[in-house]
Amino acid sequence: MNTLDARDLSFAYPDGTTALGGIDLTIEAGERVAILGPNGAGKSTLLSLLAGLRDPASGEVRYFGTDESADDLRDRIAHCPQTPADYLFNATVREDLEYGPAQLGIDRGTATGRIDALAAEFGLDGLLEKPPFRLSGGEQRRASLAAALAVDPELVLLDEPVADVDADHREMILDALDRRNEAGTTIVVSTPDADLVPRIADRVVLLDRTGSIVRDGQVREVLTDH
Ligand code: ADP
Numbered sequence: 001m002n003t004l005d006a007r008d009l010s011f012a013y014p015d016g017t018t019a020l021g022g023i024d025l026t027i028e029a030g031e032r033v034a035i036l037g038p039n040g041a042g043k044s045t046l047l048s049l050l051a052g053l054r055d056p057a058s059g060e061v062r063y064f065g066t067d068e069s070a071d072d073l074r075d076r077i078a079h080c081p082q083t084p085a086d087y088l089f090n091a092t093v094r095e096d097l098e099y100g101p102a103q104l105g106i107d108r109g110t111a112t113g114r115i116d117a118l119a120a121e122f123g124l125d126g127l128l129e130k131p132p133f134r135l136s137g138g139e140q141r142r143a144s145l146a147a148a149l150a151v152d153p154e155l156v157l158l159d160e161p162v163a164d165v166d167a168d169h170r171e172m173i174l175d176a177l178d179r180r181n182e183a184g185t186t187i188v189v190s191t192p193d194a195d196l197v198p199r200i201a202d203r204v205v206l207l208d209r210t211g212s213i214v215r216d217g218q219v220r221e222v223l224t225d226h
Pocket residue numbers: 013014015017018019037038039040041042043044045046
């Protein structure tokens with residue numbers, strides 16, 4: 001059964017800006033998908049709709065072949081916003097990493113083991129007791145991604161996950177996402193950077209400036225004529 005099935009999604013902001021129109025997108029379990037498009041194409045809007053954080057003006061999104069809403073599937077779906085500070089609102093980085101598992105009622109021992117592993121994976125060991133607002137942009141990015149993964153989701157939707165990150169930490173993040181994907185996690189990542197796509201995805205969905213899908217296929221096929 002597919003992981004995500006979006007039919008005829010459209011969305012307009014209250015000021016009348018049409019951000020997306022007629023989006024059809026089916027993602028299968030275990031895929032690595034990049035949403036590629038220029039700034040303003042609607043990538044963030046699309047990820048927020050796919051994560052159930054906004055309601056579409058029309059259309060619907062179904063998950064895992066069920067009728068359940070994204071809200072009821074918080075244990076299976078995680079979304080990390082483009083601005084990491086939006087995901088970090090607790091007193092310390094550790095508390096931000098604990099927040100998702102605690103919301104889901106995951107026992108403390110399990111959560112602590114996961115958080116220790118994520119801290120090592122994302123280079124956060126020296127940062128866990130710090131207030132998130134004291135972190136650099138790149139550190140906040142890594143903390144927000146670790147927080148999103150702390151619920152051990154089946155589907156992760158990551159909005160520009162390596163923006164503002166230096167080259168070493170970029171590889172750290174991309175390697176961590178590769179490991180998740182190899183373990184079966186479905187990964188959807190937005191980026192404005194076509195050069196990044198072959199590193200992060202097997203399939204690419206290209207959005208144009210009007211918020212429509214203009215290409216959808218294997219990276220090798222789509223990006224040769226791009
Ligand atoms: P991307 O992530 O590809 O840069 P966005 O999804 O952020 O694109 O934006 C898509 C379109 O919606 C753009 O034209 C943007 O200006 C507009 N937009 C985004 N957020 C808002 C908002 N809160 N109110 C009005 N327009 C918005």
